[in-house]
Amino acid sequence: MRKEYKTIREVVGPLMLVEHVSGVKYDELVEIEQADGNIRRGRVLEIDRDRALVQLFEGSQGLQISTSKARFLGKSIELDVAPDMLGRIFDGMGKPIDKGPALIPEKHLNINGTPMNPTARDYPSEFIQTGISAIDGLNTLVRGQKLPVFSGSGLPHANLAAQIARQAKVRGSDEKFAVVFAAVGITFEEADFFISDFRDTGAIERTVTFINLANDPAIERIATPRMAITAAEYLAYELGMHVLVIITDITNYAEALREVSAARKEVPGRRGYPGYLYTDLASMYERAGRIRGNAGSITMIPILSMPEDDLTHPIPDLTGYITEGQIILSRELYRKGLTPPINVLPSLSRLKDKGIGKGKTREDHAGTMNQIFSAYSRGKDAKELAVILGDAALSDVDKLYAKFSDAFELEYVSQGYYTNRTIEETLDLGWKLLSILPKSELKRIKDEFIEKYFPKEA
Numbered sequence: 001m002r003k004e005y006k007t008i009r010e011v012v013g014p015l016m017l018v019e020h021v022s023g024v025k026y027d028e029l030v031e032i033e034q035a036d037g038n039i040r041r042g043r044v045l046e047i048d049r050d051r052a053l054v055q056l057f058e059g060s061q062g063l064q065i066s067t068s069k070a071r072f073l074g075k076s077i078e079l080d081v082a083p084d085m086l087g088r089i090f091d092g093m094g095k096p097i098d099k100g101p102a103l104i105p106e107k108h109l110n111i112n113g114t115p116m117n118p119t120a121r122d123y124p125s126e127f128i129q130t131g132i133s134a135i136d137g138l139n140t141l142v143r144g145q146k147l148p149v150f151s152g153s154g155l156p157h158a159n160l161a162a163q164i165a166r167q168a169k170v171r172g173s174d175e176k177f178a179v180v181f182a183a184v185g186i187t188f189e190e191a192d193f194f195i196s197d198f199r200d201t202g203a204i205e206r207t208v209t210f211i212n213l214a215n216d217p218a219i220e221r222i223a224t225p226r227m228a229i230t231a232a233e234y235l236a237y238e239l240g241m242h243v244l245v246i247i248t249d250i251t252n253y254a255e256a257l258r259e260v261s262a263a264r265k266e267v268p269g270r271r272g273y274p275g276y277l278y279t280d281l282a283s284m285y286e287r288a289g290r291i292r293g294n295a296g297s298i299t300m301i302p303i304l305s306m307p308e309d310d311l312t313h314p315i316p317d318l319t320g321y322i323t324e325g326q327i328i329l330s331r332e333l334y335r336k337g338l339t340p341p342i343n344v345l346p347s348l349s350r351l352k353d354k355g356i357g358k359g360k361t362r363e364d365h366a367g368t369m370n371q372i373f374s375a376y377s378r379g380k381d382a383k384e385l386a387v388i389l390g391d392a393a394l395s396d397v398d399k400l401y402a403k404f405s406d407a408f409e410l411e412y413v414s415q416g417y418y419t420n421r422t423i424e425e426t427l428d429l430g431w432k433l434l435s436i437l438p439k440s441e442l443k444r445i446k447d448e449f450i451e452k453y454f455p456k457e458a
Contacts, residue, residue, distance in 0.1 A: 002071055004070065005019075005070045007070075011056075011060045011065055014060060014260065015045070016053075016054045016060065016063075016065075017052075017053055018051070019051050021052045022050065023072075024047055024072050025047075027044060028044045028076065030044060030054050032056070032069070032071075033071065034068050041057045041058065042056040042057055043055055043057075043077060044072070045264065054070065055219055057219045077111050078094075079108070079227050081106060081107050082106045083106070084103060086235075087204055088209070089209040090209065090211070092210060092216055092220040092221065092227065093223060093224075093227070107234070111226040111229075112226060113226075113233060114287075115282065115286035116287060116289050120291050120292055121289050123144075123354065124144035124355070125142065125143070126143040127142060127143075127170075129168070131163070131168070132163065132415070132421070133425075133426040134340070134342040134347075135327060136421070136423050137372070137412070137427065138344045138372060138373065139347045140349050140351075140361070141168075141299065141355070142355035143170060143299055144289045145288075145324050145325075145351050146300045147300070147327060148250075148302045148320075148327070149326070149327045150311065150326050150328045152305060156334070156340065156341070157249070158248065159340065161303055162193070162197045165203055171423070175242055176241040177242045177243075180228045180232045180243055180244070180246070181207055182227070182246070184212050184225060185249065185252025188213060194209070208235070212224040218256040221252060221253055221256035225247050225250075229287045229288075232288075233298065236294075236298050244300075244301065245288065245301070246300075246303065247303065250304035251304045254273060258273050261273070285300065286322070288300035302319065304319060324350040325350045326347060328347045329341050330342070337414070338414035339416050339417060340414075352369075362427055364431075365423075367445035369430075371442055371443075371444040375404050375441075376405055376408050378398075378401045382398040382401045404434075404436045407433055431453050431455055432455055435455045442454075
């Protein structure tokens with residue numbers, strides 16, 4: 001039985017100071033029992049000799065410290081895991097909220113796992129099909145990769161997240177695939193959208209869902225992504241599954257981190273975020289990947305909304321350093337009515353070359369990808385020139401590139417949220433669009449592939 005203390009001295013916001021403690025460890029769970037029998041929970045944030053600083057999960061409103069006692073439990077925050085997790089919905093602290101039966105845990109796992117040892121990592125190399133052409137064809141997702149989505153306030157990243165969760169799969173294998181979906185600091189309407197979408201499409205059967213609402217305590221927001229990654233580690237490395245982790249919205253997580261840091265009176269870094277934001281994000285992101293000799297893998301898509309659409313904001317900036325690329329949503333494309341509004345030119349998947357080609361996608365993938373990038377970029381330049389100097393300033397070839405640019409956005413990028421394209425359909429669509437241009441312009445594709453795949457004239 002753990003010792004109880006009636007030496008609670010001070011409460012400021014979500015923080016509480018307990019004095020004259022002994023044998024207490026960092027990150028240990030605490031129960032605060034009030035005179036009426038009500039129990040609140042917290043965890044140890046800091047220890048200074050015989051004083052413990054405790055962070056309360058439920059906040060301190062109405063807490064009578066003179067009649068309360070603190071009980072230290074001797075363990076950190078844990079998640080109960082079992083194969084039956086699939087198809088279930090949990091709150092941000094790992095408690096079932098779907099009115100289903102109680103989970104009978106196989107294990108209790110500490111959510112503060114360690115990042116993967118670099119020497120144990122296996123190189124990501126297998127293609128994951130999301131069914132979204134702008135990702136599969138041009139910024140390919142590879143199993144074991146960390147590929148964030150950078151969005152802006154009001155852009156439809158929730159729809160994109162739901163689409164990826166529904167459609168993603170490892171091709172050409174009967175290996176088990178699961179999705180762990182964590183919604184961090186979202187509204188009730190958004191939570192309802194995700195749950196309804198997963199149920200209506202049947203995706204819920206292979207998904208473990210964690211929902212943390214905007215009115216839940218800030219400390220729960222900090223725990224939710226780690227709950228999701230811990231569940232993914234269990235499914236991947238204990239059950240041998242390929243797991244895709246989608247976390248939305250990392251910005252809400254960072255805001256909660258800033259709130260707690262301010263309450264601790266820490267010296268702020270850029271934009272008021274704590275100086276250890278980079279380390280903190282890395283400790284989550286680096287838990288994704290593949291381990292040598294283990295069949296399972298964790299692929300991660302963190303989604304974050306950039307304040308004021310600012311790519312240099314600390315959250316996207318630091319995320320970009322840790323992860324292997326980014327998918328960027330464009331407000332300009334969104335205003336044009338394109339869905340999903342993925343801006344392929346600044347988007348990047350640093351591992352795309354490892355997951356494409358013969359035996360993975362198709363032999364012509366690399367060449368068509370480079371040619372489409374080049375043609376779209378030149379088409380956009382041609383359209384900008386036409387705005388300034390008029391259409392008469394464009395050569396006949398430039399006009400074809402401008403035509404390609406428009407067709408590319410309307411047919412290739414804008415596919416809607418419920419169209420699930422195979423990689424073959426995406427590549428064939430790319431060839432159809434490239435046929436707008438003369439064959440002589442296709443300088444980035446091998447002649448043998450042009451001969452084989454270029455659409456024959458009717």
